[in-house]
Amino acid sequence: MAKPVNNTESQLMDKLVSLCKRRGFIFQSSEIYGGLNGAWDYGPLGVELLRNVKDEWWKNMTYREDIEGLDAAILMHPRVWEASGHVENFTDPMVDCKQCKSRYRLDILFEEISIKKQKDVLREIDPQRFQGQQKDEFISEQFKKISDSSPDAVIKVLSCPSCGNKGTFTDARKFNLMFKTFVGPVEDSGAVVYLRPETAQGIFVNFLNVQSSSRQKLPFGIAQIGKAFRNEINTKNFLFRTREFEQMEMQFFVKPGTDDKWFEYWREQRMQWFIDLGMKKDKLQWHQHAPDKLAHYAKDAFDIEYLFPFGWGEIEGIHNRTNFDLSRHEEYSGKTLKYFDEETKEKFTPFIIETSAGASRSLMAFLVNAYHEEEAPSAEGKMEQRIVMKFHPKLAPIKAAIFPLVNRDGMPEISKKIERELRPHLRVFYDDSGAVGRRYRRQDEVGTPYCITIDSQTLEDQTVTIRERDSMVQERVATDQLLSYFRTKFTFG
Ligand code: GAP
Numbered sequence: 105m106a107k108p109v110n111n112t113e114s115q116l117m118d119k120l121v122s123l124c125k126r127r128g129f130i131f132q133s134s135e136i137y138g139g140l141n142g143a144w145d146y147g148p149l150g151v152e153l154l155r156n157v158k159d160e161w162w163k164n165m166t167y168r169e170d171i172e173g174l175d176a177a178i179l180m181h182p183r184v185w186e187a188s189g190h191v192e193n194f195t196d197p198m199v200d201c202k203q204c205k206s207r208y209r210l211d212i213l214f215e216e217i218s219i220k221k222q223k224d225v226l227r228e229i230d231p232q233r234f235q236g237q238q239k240d241e242f243i244s245e246q247f248k249k250i251s252d253s254s255p256d257a258v259i260k261v262l263s264c265p266s267c268g269n270k271g272t273f274t275d276a277r278k279f280n281l282m283f284k285t286f287v288g289p290v291e292d293s294g295a296v297v298y299l300r301p302e303t304a305q306g307i308f309v310n311f312l313n314v315q316s317s318s319r320q321k322l323p324f325g326i327a328q329i330g331k332a333f334r335n336e337i338n339t340k341n342f343l344f345r346t347r348e349f350e351q352m353e354m355q356f357f358v359k360p361g362t363d364d365k366w367f368e369y370w371r372e373q374r375m376q377w378f379i380d381l382g383m384k385k386d387k388l389q390w391h392q393h394a395p396d397k398l399a400h401y402a403k404d405a406f407d408i409e410y411l412f413p414f415g416w417g418e419i420e421g422i423h424n425r426t427n428f429d430l431s432r433h434e435e436y437s438g439k440t441l442k443y444f445d446e447e448t449k450e451k452f453t454p455f456i457i458e459t460s461a462g463a464s465r466s467l468m469a470f471l472v473n474a475y476h477e478e479e480a481p482s483a484e485g486k487m488e489q490r491i492v493m494k495f496h497p498k499l500a501p502i503k504a505a506i507f508p509l510v511n512r513d514g515m516p517e518i519s520k521k522i523e524r525e526l527r528p529h530l531r532v533f534y535d536d537s538g539a540v541g542r543r544y545r546r547q548d549e550v551g552t553p554y555c556i557t558i559d560s561q562t563l564e565d566q567t568v569t570i571r572e573r574d575s576m577v578q579e580r581v582a583t584d585q586l587l588s589y590f591r592t593k594f595t596f597g
Pocket of ligand 1: 301302303304334336343344345346347348349350351353418419420421458460461462463464465466
C-alpha cells in the first residue's frame with residue numbers, strides 16, 4: 105500500500121513547476137533570452153496533455169446533436185469590440201510607483217495590504233475616527249469602504265511594496281487589457297485591430313451563419329476552442345494568469361423565458377465534466393457572483409473554482425448573458441441577428457447561456473490534482489518514495505509503456521512487435537534501459553496508467569505483466585489480447 109507524503113503549499117507548487125520542466129510538460133517562453141512574462145511553451149508531454157483536455161471537452165460538447173463547432177479568426181473587425189463593450193469596459197484600474205516604476209492592479213494592491221498597514225492608512229486619513237484599540241473586522245470593513253469610495257486618497261498615503269517609498273504612486277488610471285496591432289503596412293488609428301481577449305465574440309457574430317447552414321433549431325449551441333490574449337498587469341501563479349492562453353467556450357442559444365432552466369442544466373453538466381475526468385470533489389466549489397459584481401452583460405453568473413496550492417481560483421465561468429451580445433451586434437452592425445421560430449412564427453433575439461473554461465487553466469488544475477508523492481514498495485519490497493501523476497487515463501499523455509525485462513533471449517523482439525501493434529491506436533513509450541523498478545518510477549512521474557513488461561514467462565506462455573499505475577496491481581494478459589484489453593480501457597475504434 106502507498107502512503108501519501110505531505111508538502112507545504114509553496115513546496116508543492118515549486119515541485120510541480122520543476123517536474124513540468126524536467127519531464128517536458130511546460131517550458132518558460134523564450135527561456136534562453138531570459139523568458140517572457142505571462143507566456144509558456146508546451147513541451148512534448150504538455151502538448152499531448154493539453155490536446156487530451158481539449159479533445160475531451162470537444163467530444164463532450166460537439167458529439168451531441170444540439171451543438172455545432174466553429175473556429176473563428178483571432179483577428180476580428182474592430183467594431184466587434186466596441187459592440188461587445190471591451191473597448192470601454194475591459195479595463196483594470198492601475199497605478200505606477202514613480203520611484204521604482206513597479207506597476208500594480210489597484211484592487212490587488214489593496215487586497216494584499218495587511219491589517220496593520222490598513223490601520224496605519226486609516227489613521228493617517230482620518231485620525232479622529234481611527235484611534236485606540238479597534239477590532240480587525242471593523243478596520244478591514246472601513247478600509248474596504250474607503251478604498252472603494254476614495255481610492256486616490258488611500259494611494260496617496262500608501263507605501264510601495266517594492267521599494268518601500270511612500271506617496272510615490274500615480275493616480276489610478278484605466279488600462280485596457282486588449283493587445284492592439286495593425287492590419288496592413290500603415291500604423292495609424294484606422295488600421296487598429298485587437299488580438300481577441302475571448303473566443304466568444306466569434307461565435308456571436310456567426311450565430312446566423314451557423315444556424316442557417318446547419319439547419320439547427322433553438323435551443324442549440326456553438327462550441328469553439330482557441331487562443332485568447334489579455335495584457336494582464338500582473339501575471340502570476342504559473343499557468344493561472346497568463347497573457348496568452350486558450351479558452352474552450354460554448355454559447356447555448358435559447359428562447360427567452362427558458363434561460364433559467366438551461367442555466368441550471370449547463371451548471372450541472374460542466375461541474376460533472378471535471379468530476380468525470382478525475383477532479384477531487386472536495387477541491388471544487390461554486391462561486392456565485394454578487395449582483396453588484398456581475399459583468400455588464402450578465403443576469404447571473406457562477407464560477408467553478410478549484411483549490412490550487414495558492415487558494416481557490418476560477419477555472420470556468422457559466423453566465424446567463426441574456427440577449428445582450430446579439431442585440432449589441434445588431435445595433436453596431438445594422439444587420440439582424442434575430443431568430444425566426446417556424447413553429448410559433450415568432451421572431452426574437454435569443455438569450456445565451458455561456459460556458460467558458462480556460463484550457464490552459466484547467467490543464468493546470470489537472471496537473472495539481474494529479475500530483476502525488478507517496479511511500480510505495482519497490483520491486484524488492486523496500487519502501488521508497490515515488491512521485492506519481494494520477495491523471496485520468498483519458499488525459500494521460502502516454503497511455504502505456506513497454507519494457508523488455510532484459511535486452512536478450514528474444515524479449516526485445518516480442519516487445520517491439522507489441523509496440524508496432526499498439527502504436528497506431530495508442531500513444532505508447534518503449535523503454536529498455538535500467539532496472540524495471542526505475543522504469544516504473546519514470547512512467548509514474550509522467551502519469552502513464554499502464555506498464556507492460558515482457559519477461560521470461562512471456563517466452564513460455566505468451567503472456568505479459570500489466571501493472572496499473574495507482575494501485576500498482578499487476579496482472580498477466582495474453583499478448584494477442586493486448587489490443588482488446590486496451591480497447592476496453594480507452595475505448596478506441
Ligand atoms: N467569454 C467569457 C470570458 O472570457 P472570463 O471569466 O474572462 O470569461 C473565462 O474567462 C475563462 O478563461 C476563465 O475561467 C479562465 O479559466 C480563463 N482565463 C481568463 N483569463 C485568463 C488568463 N489571463 N490566463 C489564463 N486563463 C484565463
